[in-house]
Amino acid sequence: MEKLERQETLENVIDRQLGKRSFLKLAGLGIFTAAVASLPSILSEASEETGTNTKRKFRYGMVIDLKRCVNCKACTVACKLENKTPPGVVYNPVIEEEIGEFPYVQRRWFPKPCFHCDNPPCTKVCPVTATYKREKDGIVIVDYDACIGCRYCITACPYGARYFDFGENYPAQQTEYGRVPSPEFHGAHGLRREGKSPVGNVRKCTFCLHLQDENGNYTRPPACSETCMSKAIHFGDLASQAGGLCVTHEGCNLKQLLVERKWIRLKEELGTEPMVYYLL
Amino acid sequence: MKSRYGLMGWVLWGALLTLGLVGVWQRFTYGHHLANYGSFIPWGLWVAAYIYFVGLSAGAFLLSSLAYIFKVKALEAIGRLALVVATITLFMALLSIWFDIGHMERFWYVFTRPNFYSMMAWMIWMYTAYFLLLLAELGIAFWVAPAKGERWLRVLGVLGVPLAIAFHGGVGALFAVVGARSYWHSALFPILFLTGALTSGTAFLLAVVARFWPDCGEGRRQLVRLLSQITLGMILLDLLLEWSEISVPLWGNVAPHVEGLHIMLFGPFWWVFWIGHLLLGSLVPIYLLARHPDNPKWAGLGGALAAIFFMTVRLNIVIPGQVASILPGLEGAIQHPRLTTFYVPSAHEWLVLAFVVAVGILMFAVAKRRLALFGSASEVKR
Numbered sequence: 322m323e324k325l326e327r328q329e330t331l332e333n334v335i336d337r338q339l340g341k342r343s344f345l346k347l348a349g350l351g352i353f354t355a356a357v358a359s360l361p362s363i364l365s366e367a368s369e370e371t372g373t374n375t376k377r378k379f380r381y382g383m384v385i386d387l388k389r390c391v392n393c394k395a396c397t398v399a400c401k402l403e404n405k406t407p408p409g410v411v412y413n414p415v416i417e418e419e420i421g422e423f424p425y426v427q428r429r430w431f432p433k434p435c436f437h438c439d440n441p442p443c444t445k446v447c448p449v450t451a452t453y454k455r456e457k458d459g460i461v462i463v464d465y466d467a468c469i470g471c472r473y474c475i476t477a478c479p480y481g482a483r484y485f486d487f488g489e490n491y492p493a494q495q496t497e498y499g500r501v502p503s504p505e506f507h508g509a510h511g512l513r514r515e516g517k518s519p520v521g522n523v524r525k526c527t528f529c530l531h532l533q534d535e536n537g538n539y540t541r542p543p544a545c546s547e548t549c550m551s552k553a554i555h556f557g558d559l560a561s562q563a564g565g566l567c568v569t570h571e572g573c574n575l576k577q578l579l580v581e582r583k584w585i586r587l588k589e590e591l592g593t594e595p596m597v598y599y600l601l
Numbered sequence: 602m603k604s605r606y607g608l609m610g611w612v613l614w615g616a617l618l619t620l621g622l623v624g625v626w627q628r629f630t631y632g633h634h635l636a637n638y639g640s641f642i643p644w645g646l647w648v649a650a651y652i653y654f655v656g657l658s659a660g661a662f663l664l665s666s667l668a669y670i671f672k673v674k675a676l677e678a679i680g681r682l683a684l685v686v687a688t689i690t691l692f693m694a695l696l697s698i699w700f701d702i703g704h705m706e707r708f709w710y711v712f713t714r715p716n717f718y719s720m721m722a723w724m725i726w727m728y729t730a731y732f733l734l735l736l737a738e739l740g741i742a743f744w745v746a747p748a749k750g751e752r753w754l755r756v757l758g759v760l761g762v763p764l765a766i767a768f769h770g771g772v773g774a775l776f777a778v779v780g781a782r783s784y785w786h787s788a789l790f791p792i793l794f795l796t797g798a799l800t801s802g803t804a805f806l807l808a809v810v811a812r813f814w815p816d817c818g819e820g821r822r823q824l825v826r827l828l829s830q831i832t833l834g835m836i837l838l839d840l841l842l843e844w845s846e847i848s849v850p851l852w853g854n855v856a857p858h859v860e861g862l863h864i865m866l867f868g869p870f871w872w873v874f875w876i877g878h879l880l881l882g883s884l885v886p887i888y889l890l891a892r893h894p895d896n897p898k899w900a901g902l903g904g905a906l907a908a909i910f911f912m913t914v915r916l917n918i919v920i921p922g923q924v925a926s927i928l929p930g931l932e933g934a935i936q937h938p939r940l941t942t943f944y945v946p947s948a949h950e951w952l953v954l955a956f957v958v959a960v961g962i963l964m965f966a967v968a969k970r971r972l973a974l975f976g977s978a979s980e981v982k983r
Contacts, residue, residue: 408939445719446720448711448722449711449714450715467714469702470703470707471703481931484939486703487632487636518704520632523703587928
């Protein structure tokens with residue numbers, strides 16, 4: 322209100338001194354100057370929408386504590402429930418290995434979501450730029466409306482994190498369950514129909530990005546980390562000012578964990594820079 | 602007698618087309634449900650067929666273009682035949698890969714939103730240029746007067762040779778750039794694809810010339826001898842490169858792609874390499890071509906064997922590279938038929954391939970009847 326009054330006063334003064342026509346000219350000039358001045362920020366917002374902005378807001382990643390993981394596979398199940406993935410599409414399997422010979426046998430296991438690599442080999446091979454790494458949060462996604470289903474990205478991923486949707490369904494798809502849309506990508510392709518995306522597309526973990534609010538902050542942690550009963554999966558923003566703000570567990574700091582504990586990333590030698598760390 | 606064989610041939614072709622149409626109907630009705638590939642082996646028979654047909658095309662084209670450029674008169678007689686074979690096999694390759702993609706209706710996205718960082722995008726753009734060039738050459742070869750046409754064919758051949766080398770080398774590079782699959786990640790791959798293309802393309806032309814060349818005189822004999830010698834040389838060169846590709850990593854025995862080689866050489870489908878490729882696709886043709894280079898019957902058989910069994914080489918490129926585990930334990934994480942590294946093409950996949958072959962045969966039969974595919978005896982003698 323106060324601002325409006327001040328504008329009115331200014332208008333009156335100028336009108337009196339320069340006359341109406343001059344004022345209009347001046348106002349036009351002012352609007353033009355303001356538009357030019359605000360152009361960089363408008364462009365920046367627009368390019369952020371299209372994913373070409375170089376300014377980075379978030380760098381989401383995971384720190385998975387292997388000492389805490391008990392191989393219950395609740396993360397796998399929670400992910401399937403959250404994203405309603407069909408048979409043969411598993412965004413977060415738990416890899417198990419048995420090493421050695423009896424009696425010196427050891428088993429080891431680890432959850433394996435997509436690593437959302439900083440240097441992803443999968444996005445480079447896509448012939449139609451359907452899969453790309455989002456600048457605003459570092460999440461690697463597949464645009465279901467653009468993917469032609471050539472599956473080149475599946476062969477290029479060194480971690481087996483991509484799956485082809487063959488259009489197969491669980492029997493429950495024929496029941497009421499089938500009429501509940503998947504929230505993936507905010508339900509853009511929520512209901513499954515034969516021959517329509519995501520059937521015939523390559524699919525992968527999205528770090529449950531549908532749980533982000535309009536500013537890119539998570540309102541809820543991704544399903545796998547939220548459900549983990551032993552609190553092994555820490556999900557958060559590795560680029561935050563606070564030094565690795567953890568979305569999943571309050572008071573937990575991802576960077577602190579990485580400083581205090583020994584960690585590995587899979588196949589470091591490939592230079593893919595995975596955003597998922599395993600604490601040993 | 603001849604007409605009885607001809608009739609039998611058409612009956613067999615009819616059966617092949619009928620079976621193929623069943624496969625195509627299944628493909629359009631059930632999508633990818635009936636295919637046996639999955640998420641751990643995402644590329645199967647159709648991708649192998651694609652690189653096989655595209656190799657035949659590039660090989661036939663390179664041979665005919667080199668003949669035009671270097672004025673190899675003896676080979677100029679098969680110039681038109683080679684162009685037709687190159688066009689038909691390229692069409693068959695595109696048909697195979699079209700059936701393979703998840704969204705067939707989106708194939709044109711590769712032109713409207715290409716990613717030039719992707720070797721696949723480059724390959725598609727290059728074979729589009731190659732396809733246009735082939736059509737132009739076909740037009741000139743069949744519908745322009747020979748005096749004028751020969752010059753233009755030479756010009757287009759000069760343009761076409763680097764294009765065909767880049768395009769088919771690019772198909773090899775498409776595999777070679779995939780760092781995640783050590784078996785494919787070899788600098789020799791694009792070269793192997795080129796020699797493979799020339800081997801299979803020349804062998805295929807030899808078989809076609811030996812079987813269908815209308816003139817039974819000295820002209821055909823000379824042509825068969827020349828093609829036999831080129832095929833023989835290419836098979837030997839291809840084996841030499843293959844030896845290098847296989848023996849070096851096996852000798853070192855530490856490179857990750859040893860696993861893929863072990864699968865190819867000693868895995869459950871060992872016979873594809875040893876019997877299909879080495880015995881029937883290489884050693885028997887080598888014997889036949891060396892022993893009877895100018896006998897159309899035996900040299901033709903040698904060419905046919907080398908050309909047909911080259912499919913085993915293509916299968917051994919595509920499949921073992923994916924069977925080799927990229928992450929130990931991944932396969933056992935979830936039990937599902939799509940999440941396994943065991944792959945045998947399904948009946949549906951074979952049926953679709955039968956359709957592609959039937960279409961190719963029909964195109965060739967029509968071309969043979971309508972166009973003057975074969976040069977005259979005088980052209981050969983010249």
